[in-house]
Amino acid sequence: MSRKLWIVGLLGLITTLGIWCTKPGLFPEDGYDPRLSGGMATVFDLSSQSFSHPIPGLSAWDSHVHEKGDQIFEQNFVAAPAPLFSGLGPIFNNVSCISCHHNDGKGTPSFGAVNSSMLMRVSLPGEDEHGGPVPVPGFGLQIQDRSVLGYVPEARVSVSYHDSLVSYPDGNTVVLQVPVYTVSNPYIPLPSSTLFSPRMAPPVFGVGLLLRVPESEILSHADPDDADHDGVKGHPNYVYDPVSGAQVIGRFGLKANVGNLLTQVASAFQQDMGVTNSVFPQESAAGQPQVDGLHDDPELPDSLLNAVKFYVETLAVPARRNVTDPQVKAGEQLFSQIGCASCHLPTLHTAVDVNFPALSNQRIHPYTDLLLHDMGPALADGRPDYQASGSEWRTAPLWGIGLFPKTNGTAYYLHDGRARSIEEAILWHGGEASKAKQNFMQLTASQRQAVLAFLQSL
Template identity: 40%
Template sequence: MAQPLCIIGTLTAALLLSLHGSVTAADYDLSPARQFVAAETGEVMQGGATTHFNKADRNAFSHPAANMEFDHQLNFQLGNSIFRKLWVSSPSSTTASDGLGPLYNARSCERCHQQDGRGHTPQNNWPEDNAISMFLRLSIPPQTTEQEIQLKNNRIGVVPEPTYGGQLQDFAVTGMPAEGRMQISYTDLPVNFTDGSTVVLRKPEYTITDTQYGPLHPDTMLSPRIAPPMIGLGLLEAISEQDLLTLADPDDSDGDGISGRTNRVWDSSKQTVVTGRFGWKAGNPTLHQQNNGAFNGDIGISTPTRSDPYGDCTSQQSRCLQQPNGDTPAQGNREASAQMLDLVLFYTRNLAVPARRNASQPEVLAGKKLFYQSGCVGCHQPKFVTTKHTDIPEQSEQLIWPYSDLLLHDMGEGLADNRPEFAASGSEWRTPPLWGIGLTKAVNGHTQFLHDGRARNLMEAILWHGGEAEPARQQVIKMSKMDRTNLIQFLESL
């Protein structure tokens, strides 16, 4: 059933293009599904024409957009090589690859986004295991009037911890100590279903040990983050801002209990406040800004827009600031050149979303109906049509199925990190896209979900939902075992 539906979806788009010259949201039925006896037209092609139909194996998140022209393939491969590049410390004979750190979380983008997929929690605390692909964000409340004004005007998202910066760096170049170690402890939290079944959640608590540069500020706020999957990011960027604003309902004017709102963040290229859409709290407005921040903060690499060759080193880490750096004239006096960042941008924009699997199976359709009836689509918006973009033709005018509204929602005290970021409160999180979620095990060898990987499977992830999602959670708790199984089968088909 899958392939004919995909062909129909492709032919429909081609016909509309021939008749109208472009495809808009008006050309598609974007209303919620009303019947659940068959897959919707085009639903299998989650990423529109960018969708790939390659094998659903460990490489399922690493394929280029299927509609990419042949002469763009080289740029994709070059971007891939930079994404996977292992950076080394300075000085080095490989001047195109030096500048690591001096303090860092990973030596490459791929070390966190393994196989372009999802990060994971450490199996044990240090020194039995490291926290690669997971780290702690750090910040403190405003200390000055100037900081209060900057936060209020969304010129900055947080105030970094004064000694350790914006995140804990648990690796360092030879001869320097890492900043410290993240320690995680878990407490069992049982949840009972109406039918008598029980699921035991694990409630995490985070601390920092072995601090090497002095004590943390007494009001330090911690926020754990695992690396999210990289697929479909260019498509998310191509959703019109107006579509997001239309979905936003900050005052819950329709009375459905869901009050999604946009994060308002600083766009460094436009020098103005815009809508955020990337990151766990939608703290970045563009993929380019997100990439630059990761190069600088996670790896310690200077870029055209993040010019500090010492990454997240602070003024109180004098030894860090005295280390050699990799800024070279050949790279535009940066450790990663503008060309490198452009290639990485092209690569991260064009990682294809895999096709749906088993979308027409009765059990999957039954699970989809439950997903709708429980109210999950109030945040996990099924579909959009991307806007017309001549500069990114692959992502232009595509019917896509991310199952996200990219808005902030209050998820309750259970998931709260109590750390604001721009306009996002300590209990608000951006709705994560669900496309590809069923391939997490195949790609990354685990099923750890949510911002800190606390959920060990999809049902645990659902049961951590609170706040605006509490009514939907209660619907799941009341389901029969068969209904719960069907709901998970639907999610695993995405």
């Protein structure tokens, strides 16, 4: 080897070692593209399928697993026994994942229908052995309001609305719809002390990024004692994870009551569809007179369960739009000035994950702190969930919120879909968000429209 080639090779080795040994630096502000809500895991699509793309850079094998998970996510399950996709019921809420999470986004606020995305959580006062909700005898933690042939639903759930008028100081008005929930025809009487919590299916895209936000970063934003005296507290939920058998920080679910994606997916199969699996091998109807008694559990193979988990974990985030529009930029400043960004944090970071470069060490803009906040009596369900009180909810991520009308046809917001617009959702805020809401109401009409234009750009 010539001396020249030897020197070139040595310099190349030194450069490579330097790259390997360099710690990740701070994200540069100059030249950063504000459209990249999910960092490298961002896709540019404005269609109804904007939530349904895989993260860029998956290997051929990972793409295959993602596609298999997508197929199972969209598959209708049928009653057992059946040669394929068996295990639905005998009591359930829906027949597939996609039936609730329309186009991988939010649901619609209806019960019992084919396209229903609502369910009613139930529990008794107190805590179970892990600090979680206490199941209702004969019903568990969720009312299954549909059943296969030959069985009966646990109960029927319906919702009606009445109007409530909100007036701005400038004289403009908005009509909010106040939901009233009715549980009827239970197959056995429900205890009088039963606690109820209606829930609408949330979006599933971007969860792989939220999974990788370090716990230390989440905790750095907590302020349970309101040390800065801004009226905004925020604290994490710690929940029992049946996969690890340990208490972990909650990240998923409307009350941050799930800490593990596998647990989230497995619970949805077992509770929402009645399909048992290795994480939850017991029928949701266990202990009831109408349990199927087929002894075919678990009904879902681990390969398919893990494929669905992998699918949602590797869904990309849609890019922001209209980021240079003057109205949008003005709305972004107002969003921060009036206090919305105290909970809906614009920026988080993910930890290093060498297996998924598009999810690793990313600067992301989910507009959440993943913490619990008291939202006041108007949004309270009165049902505690681990360390979440009956009036506390996890800060909902806002990325993709402006695309919900396209992905759903008609968009609905908040935990139970009561808000028909982003403006209505803001006006429902209370508790720790009361000051931010009042600040929004004090804005001029054009300023409020700027805030809404900014939110619609996310």
